[in-house]
Each structure stands twice: as structure tokens, then as C-alpha cells.
Amino acid sequence: MFSLKYLQELRAVEIDIIMAHLRPAGAHLLEIGAGTGQQAREIERRGFKVDAIEVCDSIYSDERVFPIVNFDGRNIPFEDNTFDIVFSSNVLEHVPDLVKIHQEIRRVLKPTGYVLHILPTHSWRFWTTLSAFAAAFQYASTLGSQLSPPRSITRASIKQFAAAWGIAGRHLLAPCFQRRHGARGNILSETWLFNPEWWRRNFKTNGFNIIMDKPMGLFYTGNMVFNSNWSFERRARISRVLGSACHIFELKSIDTTKG
Numbered sequence: 001m002f003s004l005k006y007l008q009e010l011r012a013v014e015i016d017i018i019m020a021h022l023r024p025a026g027a028h029l030l031e032i033g034a035g036t037g038q039q040a041r042e043i044e045r046r047g048f049k050v051d052a053i054e055v056c057d058s059i060y061s062d063e064r065v066f067p068i069v070n071f072d073g074r075n076i077p078f079e080d081n082t083f084d085i086v087f088s089s090n091v092l093e094h095v096p097d098l099v100k101i102h103q104e105i106r107r108v109l110k111p112t113g114y115v116l117h118i119l120p121t122h123s124w125r126f127w128t129t130l131s132a133f134a135a136a137f138q139y140a141s142t143l144g145s146q147l148s149p150p151r152s153i154t155r156a157s158i159k160q161f162a163a164a165w166g167i168a169g170r171h172l173l174a175p176c177f178q179r180r181h182g183a184r185g186n187i188l189s190e191t192w193l194f195n196p197e198w199w200r201r202n203f204k205t206n207g208f209n210i211i212m213d214k215p216m217g218l219f220y221t222g223n224m225v226f227n228s229n230w231s232f233e234r235r236a237r238i239s240r241v242l243g244s245a246c247h248i249f250e251l252k253s254i255d256t257t258k259g
Contacts, residue, residue: 006227008038010220013232014089014118014246015042017216021116021250022048027084030108032076032101033058033091037066043087053077076104083108089118090246093182093194102206106253115208115251118216120181122195123243128222129187132175135223140168181222196247208251215244 022029025047031040034052044050044066054061056070071077074097086105095101105115140147146164150157180186185193192198196213203210218232219239230238239245 006224008036009228010218011039011089012042013218014216015039018087018116018118018248019043019046021212021248022085022087024084028082029085029087030076030078030083032086032088032105033094034066034068035060036063037068039089040068041066048085051078051083074100074104076108078108080107081110084110084113086113086115087117090120092117092119092199096183098202099206102203102208106207106255109253111253111255113252114211115249117199117249117251118246119196119199119249120194121215121244121247122191123219124221124245125181125187125190125194127219127242127245128181129178131221131223131225132178134225136171136173136175138225139171143168196249199247199249203249203251207254209254210249211252212248212250214248215239216246216248217244218246219243220245 022043026049028049029043029051031043031050031052034040034054035058037052037054040050040052050066052066052068053071053076054068055073069077073095086109092098092101109115143164146160147168150161178187180190182190182193200210200213217236217239219235219242
């Protein structure tokens, strides 16, 4: 089942992976969609100057562990040519107006700077859709004895029994009515919209050259069915067969790569 604690563990491992792509040490980095600020805090701890922004109605607004500037999701509240690196992790798929955010990223990026985006893949979308059924049964099983017929038949026991099955029923049916994860499409079309090839076309259309793109090399789903029962080493091995949950892109503005 979903766990913020385990999500933070996943993001910490991803930071270890992306650190090889952050350079030079001491560079000024902007994180867009910083969530709790966990990753921003860790990047700063490793020697970078970090600013972080997030929409004010983020579901993580009460869990912040790093100074985060609120913004409207469209206009980045910093001056032109401010940052050496612009970074986001699992954010762009939630942005309704990608043209605008790409323009803003190019505006605040220094001419010599670059962009690093981590994005969920079509593999993540596919396995998240399927694992929702397993997660539903997993949750229902936590109700345990509440789903067993009461030993003594009283109004209170029958009411409790019916309420438990009502909760279990809602969770068991929920996977049949899954919603999209991002800002566009549906759970079926997201299988294409989360494909790295879709993002390659989007970045090129919006003024970026792709310097590097590759799988992050970890398998997990949005439902986190196995959580810490699967080691990160095991998730790395499984990703070679079932696909990586995320893909990493390094970009430069086309204007800064001419000549």
C-alpha cells in the first residue's frame, strides 16, 4: 500500500542515481515541484545551492522539511538567467501547460545551464494500473476479523460487520474506476503519454536538445504493493524485465547549443 515513508526512501535512492548528473559542485539549482523538499534538502547537503518551488495546494504542503517558495504552477518566481540547473522529479506529467513551463525554464536557466527531468514511464503506468487490484485485496486483508460474521448477533455487531464490508467493497471496486495520474489523457492513453518517446518529441518541440536520456533502473508502482519487502537491488534487477518506473532526461536549450 502507498506509504509516504517508502516514497521518500525511493526518492533518496533516485537522488543517489542523479548525483552523477549534477555538476559542477556548488552550482545553483532550482527544483520545480519540490513536494516535501526532501530531495532539495539532500542536494543542498551535498554541496549545491538550492531553491525550491511548489504549488501552494500541494498534498505535501504540511510535510515540508525544506524552505519552499509557493508559486502558481505557471510563472517561476525568479529572475532571468538565474540557475545553472533546473531539476524536476515526477512533476512535468502533472503540468497542464507544458509550453508555458518550458518557456519559464528556459527563461530562468543560464545560457550555460542545463535541465534534468525525471519522469514516470509507460511501464510504471501499466504496472500501476494492474497492481491496483493487488493493493485493493491487500488493504481488504488488513480488516481481518472485522470481515468475519459476528459471533453474537446484536444491532451493533451487525452494523460493524456491514461497515467493514462496505469499506472492503469500496476498495475492491476502486481499481475498476481508476483515474489518470497526470494532467492529460486517461489511464489508457497515459501508456503513450508517459512513453519516453512522447517526451522526446515534446522537449524538441519546446526548444530543447536532448543531451542524455536513459532509464533510472528501478521497478516500482504507484501502489507500492511490496514496499520494503523488495530490496532496491531486487527492484533494479526486475526493471530489466518489467521496465524502469522512471526515465531521466538531460536537456539544454537549443539556443545555447548552437555552433
